[in-house]
Amino acid sequence: MKNIAAWILGMSLSGLAFGQAATIAVGTPLNIIDTQKSVVVQTAKGPVTITRTMTPCAKNGGNLQPLVPVPGVHPVGEIEILEALSDRNAIVLDMRDTNDRVKGTIPGSVGIPYTEVAARMNELGCKKNGSQWDCASAKKVYAFCNGPVCPQSPMAIKAMTRDGFPANKIYYYRGGMLDWDALGLTSVKDEF
Template sequence: MIKKALLGAAILAVSMGAMAQEKELLRIIGEDKQFVVQTKNGPFVITRTMTPCAKNKGWLQPLIPVPGVHPVTEIEMLHAMNDKDSLIVDMREPDDRIKGTIPNSYHIPYTLVSGRMDELGCAKTAGKWDCSKAKKVYAFCNGPVCPQSPSAINAMVRDGFPADKIYYYRGGMLDWDALGFPIVKDDF
């Protein structure tokens, strides 16, 4: 009986090891799916796999996606909620927003933001954006590995939005949810 139990445990351990090896490696920086760290015991390879907490397959985003943009935490996001000159903008796809978003946030998908900067306080004259009266924009998406809001921020700045009026919440929905803050669903 003990031999059968030990054999069963060994088979289970081997099959679980095989399952762990089959996990899809996710991107870490750019296209790279591994990062090598030199340790006192030699090279150590860091990889990233999907877990219940790692909710998307993006790659690590810089803390400051464009020079002049301000990185912010949840504290600044909370204060922005009461600032009439600020707009918290969910830059995710509509399907993600339906599942839940930060209360009182405004939705402009990242692929559309450069064409909708009038909603952020800019005015279009002679085919160019004048953003001299732009609101402070607190941009977020799915979290530290989501490229949606950094892509939108790049497009905004390229088209004339002042980088110093953009506040990037890199933690996004992943951190907001993990910290236990309220989420509203089906808010459009």
């Protein structure tokens, strides 16, 4: 029953995370951090208000995510992702919903939706020991989702560490598919 409730909650949050880009018009003001829509900075020419608006290339209208979602997690960029793709002790993990993954993902990545990853840590090298996970032999996980404003990877990382996955074995690619695509790096489609 508890798993069913978690699944329903996850699917509801999934709808919020994925439905935003399709329903937010270009030019719409967006939050920067939490409910904050602007930040005022002092410059040599006086105060400047920094705002954020929906753009054609934005993947969703979420809030900016921290570079380190859980203490001990390592932030990484594209070079580290490219290196991890050939590291047999690492897994590059696309934590987005399958509906986004099939539209384009990093070649060689594995897809486990963020709503399922904490329950599927056996696929990351952990073993179930009663009700606890033993992750002593876990692979290094390079986690990504839609980009800097996507909450999916941070939510999954928090769930993983809560359930016993070591934070120091998680590498967070905050740039995600937004940065990957913006840099013109190769994507593959129709991956499940």
